[in-house]
Amino acid sequence: MTRKRHHADAGQAFPIYITVVGGLLFLAFAYLAVGQAAANRNGAQTAADAAALAAAQERRDQLSGAWLENLLDPEKWQDIFDGVAEGLTPTCWRAEQLAADNDATVLSCNADGLLSYTVEVQTNKTVGDSIVPGTETKKSRATATAVIEPRCGIDLPAPGPEEDADEKEKEELPTLDCKGGIDWELDPETPGDLLPKPEDLFDVHLAN
Template sequence: MRSRECRDAGQAFPIYITVVGGLLFLALAYFAVGQASVNRNGAQTAADSAALAAAQDTRDQLADKWIEDVPDPAEWQRIFEGDVAGLGPSCWRAEQFASRNDARVLSCTTEGLLGFTVEVETVKPVGNSIVPGTEDKRSRASATAEVESRCTFELPADDPGAEDLPELACGDERWILDPENPIDLPTADELFDVHLAD
């Protein structure tokens, strides 16, 4: 009777080892998937922030241009549409923000007049895991950000060169601008919205 109990215990031991080994393998597999997911999320965060940074740089330049041209409302619409000559490049801001998120910019391209698409790659690889070949793999992601005017106005139909500036409506705010004293002006984020494209 005792030998039978020993035999049963001896047969259960390999099953126990197999179950524990399987559970360990599953735990390591979940860990590997988690590693890759964290790396991928980091890449997407870097791409999002890089694209937004490039778009915000363009927004700030457009806002500065609008402030210069406040006395000339005939130029406002072109500025709000981004159709302005002489704007500086903005992709340097994408590179700056990507590096802050442990990534590097692979490409930064303009999308029309007011958009940027940025592709990044993580600096750190996924790392060692039970999945072979992941130690040198780096995650890539891309994002597109857009600048959009928040403002509308109407030029006087009878006298576009009138001395009074048109009322500027940006979202829920209204500005009555004085060409002789243009101090209380909307800020860049009141003039333009910057967002990730859907």
């Protein structure tokens, strides 16, 4: 009698065991699907961040080049620090390059004003097959904004006698007061390799 009851209990437990194992397998596959989606999303965000920074850094380099070209014309310096300069060219091609390097495609790249870029990208790869329907064709999107921030202000020299103004402008350039307590006392004869570099003149960082 005891042996029969033992076999009966074992028979009843087996379906429960199968149900529990099936549930655990389902949860495991569900977590895997979530992980796949998260990895794909992280890849999209990495690509968006890199693309936005690349576009902003290209603009920073152009502005730095414009500042060097106008080194002897301090009246144009503030405009350049504000993002206004002659000869600036589109920079979103750099965003496309960096997105491609991160296996993504740029959907949009916009200059938000003069010193900011917002880029939206989409991954080239899908999330992949999973228990969640539709993931085999699902691609992730992400957006990032990069900001160009001037590091320096201009310390204009005190005006001298009117008759000496032209001569004074030729001899002296304004001092650049930059972040970190760095002051650049410039001279028209300063060698190019001793002049401020793009990263000395502008910070580039993600908005968030």
